[in-house]
Amino acid sequence: MAERIKQSAIKRDFWETAITITTSDDDLSKGHAEYLEARLIEQAAQAGRVTLDNGTQPDTTRRRLPEADVANMEQFLSNLRIILPVIGLEMLKPQPRALTQTAKPVDERTEGDVQFEIRHKSGVKATAVEEDGEFIVLEGSEALSETGYVQQSYGGLKEKLISDGVLIPVDTQKLKFAKPWPFTSPSAAAAVVLDRNSNGRTEWKVKDSKQTYHDWQQAEANTRI
DNA sequence: TATTCTCGCGATCGTTAGCC
DNA sequence: GGCTAACGATCGCGAGAATA
Structure with missing residues (x-):
């Protein structure tokens, strides 16, 4: 050995x-x-x-x-x-359905999952689901770019997603997710979508409602007690 | 070798400004 | 006045360096 x-x-x-x-x-x-x-x-x-x-x-x-x-x-x-x-080694953990079953339509492979969305005043819209503790932004979601805001600590991550072809430019101010991508937190996902640091727990809202991710989590916790 | 310190990064909170 | 967006501030954690 x-x-x-x-x-x-x-x-x-x-x-x-x-x-x-x-x-x-x-x-x-x-x-x-x-x-x-x-x-x-x-x-x-x-x-x-x-x-x-x-x-x-x-x-x-x-x-x-x-x-x-x-x-x-x-x-x-x-x-x-x-x-x-x-100890931080997740190589044996199966990937979430939202990432692996991309041949199926989004609605089908996220059936049963609560969808969250961010709607920015610019028209940029992103959708995500949470599976096994991961926050997955679905393909077709949009992200702002070139906003010029400082303190964007996720700049490196966003650059990597662009260079890996996960985020593709739509126009000078907008990017699009070419495939679903898992983020370690809703804040990381929100930062990439909004091109600025933000509290993802309050930015992401349950689709077609005003309930924030934070409120949804609290409600989920209460129902399990 | 163990402990302490420093730094960078990510996550979240809190404040402010602008709009309706 | 309430809501939302923007963004600075703060906290926690891990890695690496410095020191005892």
Whole structure:
């Protein structure tokens, strides 16, 4: 394992962090490790959040584990799915429907989700949904540009979205989302849409209503009590 | 090696101005 | 007067540097 990590560090100059997974009683055999590796690669590929650069793609069926061991490893995996996001690693978390099912119409793939919107006086309009804690601005949404406001701390993010082709220019003052994009917070999404820092919790409103995202969240919390 | 300090960034709050 | 937009202020957090 030490040798393999060393080789990977030499061959892959993008490497910044290596994470070691083990058990408290150190009872992972080579077979267990291969099974876990195969399943982790499989699940990371299914989730589609990261680009895999792995020359080794072991097959879970290649080395047959006893049924009891498979069950143990699946339990181990389910624990990993809980622990990894806690330390900021979300490569196993499936992407939200709003991002993955783009072949379906927006209304169909966001069915059941509450839609939020921003309507700016300039006519710029953006729509978003919240899924699994992520705030996803839907394709076709518009964003202001070249407003010239200072203190836009999300300027870098917006530039990246433009260079990645997520935001495409409509005219000199308007951009359009070519595809849905997940933001870490409603404020980040609002800042990109409005081209200025803003409190996304009050800027985003439930579609066709005056209820803010903040109020909606409060109402949701109250209904769960 | 541990602790403290500094800086930058993101998230949110609070104030002000303008409009209806 | 109420609402909204604009934007400055503040807080929290993490990373890296400096220091004991």
